[in-house]
Amino acid sequence: xxxxxxxxxxxxxxxxxxxxxxxxxxxxxxxxxxxxxxxxxxxxxxxxxxxxxxxxxxxxxxxxxxxxxxxxxxxxxxxxxxxxxxxxxxxxxxxxxxxxxxxxxxxxxxxxxxxxxxxxxxxxxxxxxxxxxxxxxxxxxxxxxxxxxxxxxxxxxxxxxxxxxxxxxxx
Amino acid sequence: xxxxxxxxxxxxxxxxxxxxxxxxxxxxxxxxxxxxxxxxxxxxxxxxxxxxxxxxxxxxxxxxxxxxxxxxxxxxxxxxxxxxxxxxxxxxxxxxxxxxxxxxxxxxxxxxxxxxxxxxxxxxxxxxxxxxxxxxxxxxxxxxxxxxxxxxxxxxxxxxxxxxxxxxxxx
Numbered sequence: 001x002x003x004x005x006x007x008x009x010x011x012x013x014x015x016x017x018x019x020x021x022x023x024x025x026x027x028x029x030x031x032x033x034x035x036x037x038x039x040x041x042x043x044x045x046x047x048x049x050x051x052x053x054x055x056x057x058x059x060x061x062x063x064x065x066x067x068x069x070x071x072x073x074x075x076x077x078x079x080x081x082x083x084x085x086x087x088x089x090x091x092x093x094x095x096x097x098x099x100x101x102x103x104x105x106x107x108x109x110x111x112x113x114x115x116x117x118x119x120x121x122x123x124x125x126x127x128x129x130x131x132x133x134x135x136x137x138x139x140x141x142x143x144x145x146x147x148x149x150x151x152x153x154x155x156x157x158x159x160x161x162x163x164x165x166x167x168x169x170x171x
Numbered sequence: 172x173x174x175x176x177x178x179x180x181x182x183x184x185x186x187x188x189x190x191x192x193x194x195x196x197x198x199x200x201x202x203x204x205x206x207x208x209x210x211x212x213x214x215x216x217x218x219x220x221x222x223x224x225x226x227x228x229x230x231x232x233x234x235x236x237x238x239x240x241x242x243x244x245x246x247x248x249x250x251x252x253x254x255x256x257x258x259x260x261x262x263x264x265x266x267x268x269x270x271x272x273x274x275x276x277x278x279x280x281x282x283x284x285x286x287x288x289x290x291x292x293x294x295x296x297x298x299x300x301x302x303x304x305x306x307x308x309x310x311x312x313x314x315x316x317x318x319x320x321x322x323x324x325x326x327x328x329x330x331x332x333x334x335x336x337x338x339x340x341x342x
Contacts, residue, residue, distance in 0.1 A: 075246055075249075078246075078249075078276075078297050078298075079297070081297045081300075082295070082296050082297040105249075108297075108301075111300055111301060111304070112297075112300045114300070124253070125253050126249050126250070126252045126253040126279075126283075127249075129252075129282055129283045129285070129305075130279075130282060130301045130304065130305075133282070133301065133304035133305050133306075134300075134301075134304050135304075
């Protein structure tokens with residue numbers, strides 16, 4: 001059983017949270033929902049207003065407490081990367097080489113953490129240029145697995161994203 | 172009187188459209204609202220649902236028809252940069268050296284158009300790293316004027332942004 005940190009705030013892409021979360025829990029893994037809001041506060045999805053309860057403010061935890069990190073897309077990553085703490089959390093996670101699962105706009109946090117240099121990655125097409133400019137090789141495919149890093153482009157890619165992420169969690 | 176193209180779609184930052192639009196019109200300039208939606212379709216702002224009627228699909232016009240370009244922020248630029256035509260429009264506008272006024276997330280379109288190399292620019296703090304990675308010098312100030320390009324960070328910067336933009340329109 002892995003402890004998975006979920007970095008999330010308002011305007012996340014609903015399915016990019018709900019589907020991996022369901023699959024990870026179904027496989028016996030624990031999720032902790034972190035963000036810039038405080039514990040017990042609600043954040044909501046962009047399309048369906050899916051409510052998610054934040055477990056802890058990211059200020060209250062350390063990357064060392066978790067085995068893996070999930071970053072759903074939508075506009076949640078744009079909001080999170082405007083603050084220092086989520087960016088630093090992602091940076092430390094990537095430096096530790098622990099599994100990181102990022103879909104859609106999730107890669108915006110990897111860019112702000114300067115964690116894509118020399119890596120293979122993908123993300124939503126609107127940020128393709130940002131991913132390339134950050135020093136990554138952008139691959140237009142449903143899932144890109146590069147060491148600890150699993151990235152996908154969009155909700156349609158969820159089956160491949162979840163399968164690759166579960167493989168990392170079960171290693 | 173200048174003809175100003177406004178590149179806009181849903182989830183724009185309301186005040187970053189309404190305030191420059193009011194000031195430009197008040198000074199006698201004409202605005203044409205362009206995007207990936209068709210003429211007479213409505214787009215709406217992110218915070219206040221401000222309705223804006225699209226005049227023409229960007230496919231129907233050429234940069235040569237306009238004297239200047241306004242790019243409001245919010246999540247509108249992220250949506251527009253996912254398609255080829257708005258990016259190409261911005262690229263041609265910048266190559267022609269005509270005045271371009273970009274605030275907040277507007278710079279995302281400049282990045283996708285590969286139009287920031289060697290330029291001084293600013294934008295909303297969440298995209299500061301993207302602006303730097305695109306080859307620009309990012310300046311954390313209310314307005315940055317670099318040749319034809321006027322950029323600002325956020326709604327608080329609107330007075331300085333509008334003043335600098337009007338100066339360009341009246342040159």
